Amino acid sequence: MTRVLALLSLAGLLIGLAAYHVEALGPAxxxxxxxxxxxxxxAVTADNAHQxxxxxxxxxxxxxxxxxxxxxxxxxxxxxxxxxxxxxxxxxxxxxxxxxxxxxxxxxxxxxxARGRDFCLACHGEGFFLAMVDGGRSLTESGHLAARRDEFGFDLDPATLRCLDCHSDKADAGPAVDFAPGGVLRHADHGINHPIGVPYARAISYGGYRPVAQLSPDIQLPQGRIGCISCHRGYTREHGALVIANRGSRLCFECHDI
Known part of the structure; x- marks a missing residue:
C-alpha cells in the first residue's frame, strides 16, 4: 500500500510539473x-479573419x-x-x-x-537549390536555423550550432571549421581565425569595439554573442557569403573601432 501511495504521489508531482512547464511557456x-x-x-469569423x-x-x-x-x-x-x-x-x-x-x-x-526537402519542393523547383553552394541543404533541412545539439564544450548560440551540423570537423558536409582552445574558430583554408561564442557586450567592455547601435543591421548577434551569422549569410540563396563585402577590411571595421 505504501508503495502504491508513493507511486501515486510521484505521478501527481510529474503531472504538476508538466502543467507548470506548459503554463510557464504560455499558451500556444x-x-x-x-x-x-x-x-x-x-467575434472573429471566416469573413473577417484576415483583418x-x-x-x-x-x-x-x-x-x-x-x-x-x-x-x-x-x-x-x-x-x-x-x-x-x-x-x-x-x-x-x-x-x-x-x-x-x-x-x-x-x-x-x-x-x-510533406516534410523536409519535399516540403520545400512543393513550391520551389529542384534547380533553385542545386544552384546554391551547398545544394540547398542548409535551407531544406530546416525552415528556421535552430540548434539541435551542443557538443563543443563552450557556449554557442543556436544558429551557430545549426551551422556546425554541416561545417564542423565532426560533420560530413560543407567547408570544415575547427576550434582552438578558448573558443577560437579556425577556417579550413586558414584564411581567418576568430573568437566565437563571446558575448559582444563583454568585447565592448574591453574597448576597441563599436556599440551595437552603430553596427550594420546585416550583422547579427544571436543571443548577444558573436556567431557564424555575425559574418556569414545563413538562410539565403547566397548561403555562406559574407554579410558585407570585406574589401579594405570593411566587414572587420564594422565591429572593430581601430
Whole structure:
C-alpha cells in the first residue's frame, strides 16, 4: 500500500510539473485569445479573419523575434500561383501562415503532409537549390536555423550550432571549421581565425569595439554573442557569403573601432 501511495504521489508531482512547464511557456497560438491577433477579437469569423492587428511578420515576431532574420522570407508576393495547401494572404503575399497553420496543434504547426526537402519542393523547383553552394541543404533541412545539439564544450548560440551540423570537423558536409582552445574558430583554408561564442557586450567592455547601435543591421548577434551569422549569410540563396563585402577590411571595421 505504501508503495502504491508513493507511486501515486510521484505521478501527481510529474503531472504538476508538466502543467507548470506548459503554463510557464504560455499558451500556444491556437489557444491564445483571438483578440491577440484579430481585429474582431472573439467575434472573429471566416469573413473577417484576415483583418489583423498588424502584419503577420510583426504579430509572429512578437514571440519569434529572430525567426524572420533566420528563415524563409515573409511578406512578399511570389509572382506565381502556389499549391492550394500553402495559401497566400488577402493581398497575395507569402506570410508565416503560408507554411504554418497557427490554429492546429501539429509539430511546428506545419501545413500539408510533406516534410523536409519535399516540403520545400512543393513550391520551389529542384534547380533553385542545386544552384546554391551547398545544394540547398542548409535551407531544406530546416525552415528556421535552430540548434539541435551542443557538443563543443563552450557556449554557442543556436544558429551557430545549426551551422556546425554541416561545417564542423565532426560533420560530413560543407567547408570544415575547427576550434582552438578558448573558443577560437579556425577556417579550413586558414584564411581567418576568430573568437566565437563571446558575448559582444563583454568585447565592448574591453574597448576597441563599436556599440551595437552603430553596427550594420546585416550583422547579427544571436543571443548577444558573436556567431557564424555575425559574418556569414545563413538562410539565403547566397548561403555562406559574407554579410558585407570585406574589401579594405570593411566587414572587420564594422565591429572593430581601430
Amino acid at each position: 497560438p491556437h489557444d491564445s485569445p483571438c483578440g491577440n491577433c484579430h481585429l474582431a477579437g472573439e 489583423l492587428l498588424g502584419t503577420q511578420e510583426r504579430l509572429c515576431g512578437d514571440c519569434h523575434a529572430d525567426a524572420l532574420r533566420l528563415s524563409h522570407a515573409s511578406g512578399f508576393n511570389p509572382g506565381r500561383p502556389l499549391p492550394a495547401v500553402y495559401p497566400v494572404d488577402w493581398k497575395g503575399d507569402v506570410t508565416c501562415s503560408t507554411c504554418h497553420d497557427v490554429h492546429n496543434d501539429r509539430p511546428g504547426l506545419l501545413r500539408g503532409e
